[in-house]
Amino acid sequence: MAQQHIEHEQGVKRELKTRHLSMIALGGSIGTGLFVASGSAISKAGPGGALIAYIGIGLMVYFLMTSLGEMATYIPVSGSFATYAGRFVDPALGFAMGWNYWFNWAITLAVDVSTTAIVMHFWLPDVPGWIFSLFFLLVIFIINILSVKSFGETEFWLSIIKVVTVIVFLIVGFLTILGIMGGHGPAIGLHNFTIGKAPFVGGIPAILSVFVVAGFSFQGTELIGITAGESATPETSIPKAIKQVFWRIILFYILAIFVIAAILPYTSKDLLGSSAGDVAISPFTLVFKRVGLAGAASIVNAVILTSVISAANSGMYASTRMLWAMSKQKIAPKVFSHVNRHGVPVAALLMTTVVGLFTFLTSIWGPQIYLFLVSASGLTGFIAWLGIAISHYRFRKAFIRQGHHLSELHYHAKLFPVGPILAMVLGILVIVGQDLHAVQNFDWQALGISYMSVPLFIILxxxxxxxxxxxxxxLDQVDLSKADQD
Structure with a gap:
């Protein structure tokens, strides 16, 4: 029986290739945060402020990914950062991070399937939303229960759609800025970077608030750590994936924000409303409409639908693997460690689906409970990032303390210890800056909603x-053995 369990694990590990890993991490970070909410970031902090926030978070994410990469190539496990926190820092930190992260993605899964209904209403406004949500939840469940390969392939192709859309958008955008497309008037150039209070609007508080928006946009890149334990060749595929993700984040996010800010002035009422999730005023829709692209709203809506499905698919996978890994570490019930002949942890998958379904149903029956659950998961992604930085700092210190040499590592994190320290500082900054307005005005209700994740984490x-x-x-007792702990 033990041998069979090991074979299942190994069978899973052989199925995720480098192309899957890089696209999973990239696909996880390109979603509605870029396609819809990026406009609100520009309206809040101006073009310069939005660019600074996205560059800052982009750097933080890069250092986090290199930290995660160093640990994941040395000890590739599916539980990844929760396992590392428990082994390199304190078992209590691993416990809190693992349950926190599982809870976050199980709730996010419900949010995403609820969002599919909103997106589908663009085309079919008369069909009840719950029908779409339940349909997509079933589709995502089937994808995940088949095999890890079916998950990887689905994510790969959904991510391709998003990447192609962003590339087309950038080409159209730069041609519009240069005056080659989008009308016969003079080239727009960088005029919108200098109007009104641009490029920086609202000063440091505004930039801090956009840090939070940018941070949510980038969440999902840490999935590369979850997939490490199921990679065929983690020593080579993870470093490649991390390197590719860094350049793609810079290319897609920074250039996309630049194009939107150059074409649409920060004073545009459409940008201000883009945070509401209306595809008709997505910055991408507005730019495509400007150059006369017929059916721009429908095209962007279809891409947003693929983004939401991709996010829900990733959420199902990440939460299932985290629950499975915690069960192996004996910090979750033993039943969740069982895998079927395809290497899929069925019990963990069913539990995640049930929580996602329950959360979704509360959005229909009890909106207040739904909002409570969503708020409770709000900052858990940032808490996970903070945990990754702390774990890596301790890992490297313990590695040297115990007489190991850096040459033993398959992959070296960049700029240690500057990288993890910078990630810790920015992580704390983003968590504290979640709702500065509520902090300044001692609005206890708003504080409770915005920061609910923090006391929940502390309680765990x-x-x-x-x-x-x-x-x-x-440090001299940190477990650096490569064998996963059962």
């Missing part, structure tokens, strides 16, 4: 620490 951490009397693991 303290509960495990008190129950099991754990402590910060001394």
């Amino acid at each position: 951490f303290v509960y495990y620490k008190l129950r099991h009397k754990t402590h910060l693991i001394p």
Whole structure:
């Protein structure tokens, strides 16, 4: 039986290739945050402020990915950063991060399937939304229960659609800026970078608020750590994927924000409303309409639908693998460690689906419960990033303390210890800056909604620490063995 379990694990690991890993990480970070909410970032902080925020978060994410890459190539496990936190820092931190992250993605899955209904209403306004949501939840469940390969292939092709859309958008955008497309008047150039209070609007507080928007846009890139344990060749595929993701993030996000800011002035009422999720005023729709592209709204809506399905698909996969990994570490019920003959952890998948379904149903029956659950998962992605940075800092320190040499590592994180320290500082900054307005005005209700994830994380951490009397693991006792702990 034990041998069979190992074979299932190994069978899963052989199925994710480099192209899957890079597209999963990239696809996870290109979604509605770019296609819809990017406009609100420009309207809040101006073109310069939005660019600074996205560049700052882009750098933070890059350092986090290199940190995760160094650990994942040395000890590739599906539980990834929750496992690393438990082994390199404190078992209580691993427990809190694992359950926190599972909860986050299970709720996000529900948010995404609810969003599919909103997107489908663009074409079929008279069909009840719950029908679309349940249909897409079933489709995503089937994709994930078949095999890890079916998940990888689905993500690959959904990501291709998003990438092609962004490339076409950038080409059209730059031709419009140069005056080659989009009318017969003079070239727009960088005029919109200098109108009104541009390029920086609202000063540092505005840039900080956009840091949060940018951070949510980039969430999902850490999925590369979750997939590490199921990669055929983690030593080579993970470094390649991380390198590709960095350049693609710079290319797609920074250039896309630049194009939107150059073509649409930050004073545009359409940009201000883009945070509401209306595809008709997506910055991408507005730019395509400007050059006379027929059916721009329908095309962008279709792409947004693929983004939402991709995000839900990734959420299902990430939360399932996290629950499975926690079960193996004995910090979740044993039943979740079972895998079928295709290497899929069925019990963990069913549990995640049930939580996602329950959360979705509360959006119909009890909107207040739904909003509570969504708020409770709000900052968990940033908490996970913070945990990755802390874990890597401790990993490298323990590695050297125990007499190892850097030459033993398959992949070296860039600029250690500057990288993880910078990621920690920016992570704390984003978490604290989640709702500065509520902090300044002592709005306790808004504070409770915005920062709910933090006390939930602390409760999980303290509960495990008190129950099991754990402590910060001394550097010379950190477990650096490559075998995954059962």
